[in-house]
Amino acid sequence: MKDVKNVSRRSFLKGLGLASGGLIIASGTTLFVACEPKDIVEFNPNLFVQLNSDGNLILVASRSEMGQGVRTSLTSVIADEMEADWDRVSISQAVGDVKYGDQNTDGSKSVRLLFEEMRKIGAATKAVLIAAAAKKWEVPASELRAENHFVINANGKKIGFGDLVEIAKTLDVPKDVQLKDPKDFKYIGKYLPSKDVVTLSNGSAVFGLDKRVDNMKFAAIKRCPVAFGTVKSYDKTAALKIKGVIDVVEIPMLRKPFGPLGGVAVVATNTWAAFKGKEALKVQWDLGDNNTYDSEEYMKQLTANVHKKGKVAKTVGDVEDAFKKASKTIESTYQLPHLVHAPMEVPNAVVWVQGTTCEVWAPTQEPQRTRTEVSAFLETGEENVTVNVTFLGGGFGRKSKPDYIVEAAAVSKAINAPVQVVWTREDDIQHGYYHTVAAQYMKGGLDKEGKVTGWLHRFALPSIASTFAPGTVDPAPFESASATNVPFEIPNMQVETGEAPAHVRIGWLRSVINIPHGFAINVFADELANEAGIDPLEFRLNLIGSDRIEETKNEYKYDTARLKHVLKQAAKNAEWGKKLPEGHAMGLAVHYSFLSYVASVVEVSVINNRVKVHNIHSVIDCGLAVNKNTITAQMEGAAIFGMSLAFYGKITAKDGAIEQTNFGDYQMLRMPQAPKIHVEIVENNEKPTGVGEPGVPVIAPAIVNAIFKATGTRYKTLPLKDHKLV
Amino acid sequence: MTKLKINGEIHTIDVDPDMPLLWAIRDIIGFTGTKFGCGKGFCGACMVLMDGKAVNSCQLPVSSVGENELITVEGETENLQLLQKSWEEHNVPQCGFCQSGQLITATALLNGNSNPSEEDINNAMVRNICRCGTYPRIKKAINHSVELKNKG
Numbered sequence: 001m002k003d004v005k006n007v008s009r010r011s012f013l014k015g016l017g018l019a020s021g022g023l024i025i026a027s028g029t030t031l032f033v034a035c036e037p038k039d040i041v042e043f044n045p046n047l048f049v050q051l052n053s054d055g056n057l058i059l060v061a062s063r064s065e066m067g068q069g070v071r072t073s074l075t076s077v078i079a080d081e082m083e084a085d086w087d088r089v090s091i092s093q094a095v096g097d098v099k100y101g102d103q104n105t106d107g108s109k110s111v112r113l114l115f116e117e118m119r120k121i122g123a124a125t126k127a128v129l130i131a132a133a134a135k136k137w138e139v140p141a142s143e144l145r146a147e148n149h150f151v152i153n154a155n156g157k158k159i160g161f162g163d164l165v166e167i168a169k170t171l172d173v174p175k176d177v178q179l180k181d182p183k184d185f186k187y188i189g190k191y192l193p194s195k196d197v198v199t200l201s202n203g204s205a206v207f208g209l210d211k212r213v214d215n216m217k218f219a220a221i222k223r224c225p226v227a228f229g230t231v232k233s234y235d236k237t238a239a240l241k242i243k244g245v246i247d248v249v250e251i252p253m254l255r256k257p258f259g260p261l262g263g264v265a266v267v268a269t270n271t272w273a274a275f276k277g278k279e280a281l282k283v284q285w286d287l288g289d290n291n292t293y294d295s296e297e298y299m300k301q302l303t304a305n306v307h308k309k310g311k312v313a314k315t316v317g318d319v320e321d322a323f324k325k326a327s328k329t330i331e332s333t334y335q336l337p338h339l340v341h342a343p344m345e346v347p348n349a350v351v352w353v354q355g356t357t358c359e360v361w362a363p364t365q366e367p368q369r370t371r372t373e374v375s376a377f378l379e380t381g382e383e384n385v386t387v388n389v390t391f392l393g394g395g396f397g398r399k400s401k402p403d404y405i406v407e408a409a410a411v412s413k414a415i416n417a418p419v420q421v422v423w424t425r426e427d428d429i430q431h432g433y434y435h436t437v438a439a440q441y442m443k444g445g446l447d448k449e450g451k452v453t454g455w456l457h458r459f460a461l462p463s464i465a466s467t468f469a470p471g472t473v474d475p476a477p478f479e480s481a482s483a484t485n486v487p488f489e490i491p492n493m494q495v496e497t498g499e500a501p502a503h504v505r506i507g508w509l510r511s512v513i514n515i516p517h518g519f520a521i522n523v524f525a526d527e528l529a530n531e532a533g534i535d536p537l538e539f540r541l542n543l544i545g546s547d548r549i550e551e552t553k554n555e556y557k558y559d560t561a562r563l564k565h566v567l568k569q570a571a572k573n574a575e576w577g578k579k580l581p582e583g584h585a586m587g588l589a590v591h592y593s594f595l596s597y598v599a600s601v602v603e604v605s606v607i608n609n610r611v612k613v614h615n616i617h618s619v620i621d622c623g624l625a626v627n628k629n630t631i632t633a634q635m636e637g638a639a640i641f642g643m644s645l646a647f648y649g650k651i652t653a654k655d656g657a658i659e660q661t662n663f664g665d666y667q668m669l670r671m672p673q674a675p676k677i678h679v680e681i682v683e684n685n686e687k688p689t690g691v692g693e694p695g696v697p698v699i700a701p702a703i704v705n706a707i708f709k710a711t712g713t714r715y716k717t718l719p720l721k722d723h724k725l726v
Numbered sequence: 727m728t729k730l731k732i733n734g735e736i737h738t739i740d741v742d743p744d745m746p747l748l749w750a751i752r753d754i755i756g757f758t759g760t761k762f763g764c765g766k767g768f769c770g771a772c773m774v775l776m777d778g779k780a781v782n783s784c785q786l787p788v789s790s791v792g793e794n795e796l797i798t799v800e801g802e803t804e805n806l807q808l809l810q811k812s813w814e815e816h817n818v819p820q821c822g823f824c825q826s827g828q829l830i831t832a833t834a835l836l837n838g839n840s841n842p843s844e845e846d847i848n849n850a851m852v853r854n855i856c857r858c859g860t861y862p863r864i865k866k867a868i869n870h871s872v873e874l875k876n877k878g
Binding site: 003066198200205206207209218243245269346359394422424426534634636663664669672677 | 741742745746749751753754756757758760761762764765768769773778799810813814817818819822824825826829850851852857859860861862863864865
C-alpha cells in the first residue's frame with residue numbers, strides 16, 4: 001500500500017482533531033464503516049461511505065461541483081475499488097469541515113490529491129464486506145471476492161452488500177488494504193457519464209441561487225465603483241418606496257483577502273424589488289486611493305517596466321553575451337488585459353444567522369474558508385457555522401473567494417432573518433477579483449543555423465499576492481514558475497520581473513498565470529521559428545530538445561518526452577502541413593500546467609479581415625485518465641473558454657471604476673463561433689494530474705500563430721476584437 | 727392580481743405589473759429551473775416557452791404575458807423531453823446552469839423546424855451563452871433529437 005501523500009495526510013491529521021476519536025458507529029440499518037481511531041490518521045472511510053441494508057450506497061463528494069464533474073470522478077473511484085454497482089450509488093455533498101481534508105476546489109487538484117485516498121477508502125470498505133461474508137459463511141476471507149455489489153464464494157454463491165451491513169458494522173477495518181490492479185478498473189479510465197446529468201437537464205438541481213428557506217428575504221448590495229472605496233452617506237428614501245423593499249442596511253468593508261467590499265444593502269421580499277431598490281439608492285462615496293486607476297495608462301507603465309531590466313527570477317548562462325554573439329536577435333512586447341470570471345451563476349449566498357449560530361447555503365469552491373470567514377465575522381466558533389455546498393453555476397476561481405457569503409452573513413445578522421444576497425451581472429463584472437493585466441517583453445537570439453542561443457522573458461503584472469498582502473508589487477514565486485520552468489534547451493536563458501502595484505482586487509481565474517505566460521512563450525517561439533525560417537512544429541520540438549526529466553519542486557516529474565508527445569499527436573491529428581483552403585492556416589501551442597501536458601493545433605481562416613476558428617485539435621496527458629468523459633468535456637470547455645478570452649476578454653478601468661457592465665460589453669463566445677473540437681487523451685498509468693485548467697493557456701497563442709500564418713500579421717495584444725478581427 | 731398559466735396550471739399572483747416574468751416564476755411562484763444570468767436579455771439563461779416560442783423572461787413584464795401559455799424547463803412538451811433525453815445521452819451539461827435556457831431555446835427551434843440545418847441551429851442557439859463551453863455537445867444533442875424525431 002502506498003503512503004498517504006503530503007497534503008492529504010496533513011489534512012486528515014487535522015481532521016482527526018475535530019473528530020474527537022472519530023469512531024462512527026452504525027445505527028439502525030445503516031453502516032458507517034467503522035475503523036479504529038488510529039487508522040483515521042491515514043484514512044477515514046466512515047466519512048465517505050454509507051451503505052444501507054437495502055444495498056443503496058451513498059458516497060460523499062468532498063469537493064465542490066462546478067461543472068468539472070468532480071462528484072462523479074471522486075465517488076466512482078471509491079465505487080470501483082469497492083466493487084460497487086454504480087447504479088446503486090448516489091452522491092451526497094459534504095458540508096465544509098476540516099474532517100474531510102482539504103476541500104478547496106481549485107488548482108485542478110481534486111482528483112490528483114484524492115485519487116489514492118478514495119481508492120483506499122473503497123478498498124477498505126470492500127475488505128470489511130468480504131470479512132463480513134466470511135464470518136457469516138464461516139469460511140476464510142481469502143476464498144471470497146467482491147463483484148458488482150455482491151460478495152461471492154468460489155462456488156458462485158452470492159450475498160448482496162446490503163445483506164452484509166449488520167455483520168460488517170461490528171467489524172474493524174483491516175489495517176492494510178489491497179488496491180486493484182489498474183487493468184481491472186471498471187469505472188476508472190472509462191467514459192463514465194455524470195451522475196448529475198438528469199437533474200442538471202431538468203431544472204431540479206439546486207444551485208445557490210435556487211436555495212429557498214422559509215421566510216427568506218432577498219438582498220442586493222450597492223458597492224463603491226472603486227475598489228476599497230467606502231460609504232460616506234446614503235439616502236434610502238427612494239429605495240424604501242419600492243414595492244417589496246423592506247429595509248436598507250449598511251454593510252461594513254473588511255479589508256482582508258476575502259472580506260466584503262462593503263456598501264449598502266437593500267432587503268426585499270423578492271430579488272427584483274431588491275435590484276430596483278438598489279438602483280434607487282443614493283450613496284455618497286469616499287472613492288479612496290484607487291480612484292485614479294486608468295488601465296490604459298497603467299499598461300503604459302507596465303510596458304515601461306518590462307522595457308528596462310527587472311529582478312532576475314531565473315538565469316542560465318549569459319543572455320546578454322548570447323545576444324551579442326547571435327547572428328540575429330528579435331524582440332517582442334505582448335500586452336494582455338484584465339479578465340473577469342463571469343460564471344453563468346452570479347455570486348450569491350443564503351445565510352441565516354440565529355444568535356451565535358449560523359447556517360450557510362452557497363455555491364462555494366472553498367467551504368472551509370467560508371466557514372472560517374463567516375465565523376470570524378460573527379465572532380463565533382467555527383463549530384457554530386454550518387456551510388452547505390450547493391451546485392455551482394460555474395466557478396472558474398471566482399467562487400473560491402467567499403466575500404459574497406460574508407456579505408450575506410452581515411445582512412442576515414442585521415435583519416435577523418435568513419437572506420439571499422444576489423449579485424447583479426453588473427456587480428459581478430464590476431466588483432470581481434480580476435485576472436491580472438500583463439506586459440511581457442521577450443528577446444531571443446538565433447545563430448546562423450536558426451538555433452536559439454538566448455532567451456529573455458520579462459514580465460510585469462499585478463500579483464495575486466496583493467490581495468493577501470496589500471502593497472505587494474512583485475509576483476509570488478508561483479507566478480514566475482510558468483515562465484521559469486519552460487523546458488527549452490537554450491544555453492542562455494533569463495526570466496525577469498518588473499514591478500506592478502495592484503489597483504483592483506487581483507484573483508485567480510481558470511489557468512491563472514499560465515494564460516499570460518503561455519501566450520507570450522508560445523507566440524514568441526513562433527516568431528523565432530519564422531525568423532529562423534523553420535516550420536513551427538519542427539522548431540518547437542527542437543527547442544524542447546532531448547528526452548529528459550526537468551527538475552521540479554514537487555514529486556511529479558516534468559518529462560520533456562511527454563511534452564513533445566502531446567505536440568506531435570496534436571499535429572498528427574490535425575494533419576499539420578496538409579494543404580488547406582484559401583485563407584486557412586494552422587497554428588500550434590504547447591504548455592505544461594497543473595502538472596499536465598497539453599498541445600493544441602488550431603485551424604483558422606481569415607477572410608475579409610474576419611477570423612473564424614474551424615478546428616481545434618487538443619491533446620492532453622494528465623496521467624491516468626480517471627474519467628474520460630469529464631476530461632474530454634473539460635478540454636472542449638477549455639477551448640471555448642480560451643477562445644472567449646482571445647476574441648473578447650478585456651476588462652478596463654477608468655477613474656478607478658470598471659468600464660464593462662454585462663455580457664453586452666464583456667462578450668462570450670457563442671455557438672455559431674464554436675469550432676469542431678477534437679480531443680485526444682494520452683493513455684498512461686502515471687499519477688493523475690490536473691484537467692480543469694491546463695486546456696486553456698494554449699488556445700489564444702495557437703490562434704494568434706495561425707492568424708500570422710494566414711495573414712502575415714502578428715497580433716501581440718488581445719483581445720482580437722480590438723483588431724476588428726471578430 | 728396577475729394570472730399566469732405555467733406548465734398547465736394557473737397561478738394567481740399579486741405583484742407589480744412591471745415585474746419581469748423571470749422573478750415572478752422564480753421568487754413568487756417558486757419554479758427555480760428558470761435561471762437569472764444577466765437580467766438584460768443577453769445570455770438566454772432565463773428562457774421560457776411562451777406559446778411554443780422562446781422568450782427571455784427577464785425582459786418580459788408579467789403584465790404583458792396575458793393568456794399566453796408558458797412552459798418552463800420543469801414543464802412537459804414533446805420536444806423538450808426529447809431534447810432532455812439527448813442531453814443525457816450526450817452528457818451535455820458541465821455546470822448545468824445555462825442548460826435550462828439552452829433546452830428551451832432548442833425546444834422552440836424544434837417546435838418551428840423539424841429538420842434544422844446547422845445554420846438554423848446556430849441562428850437559434852446564438853441567443854444562449856454557455857460559459858463552460860458545451861456548445862459542441864449541445865449541437866450534437868440537438869441533431870440527435872432531430873434524428874430521433876425523423877425516425878418517428
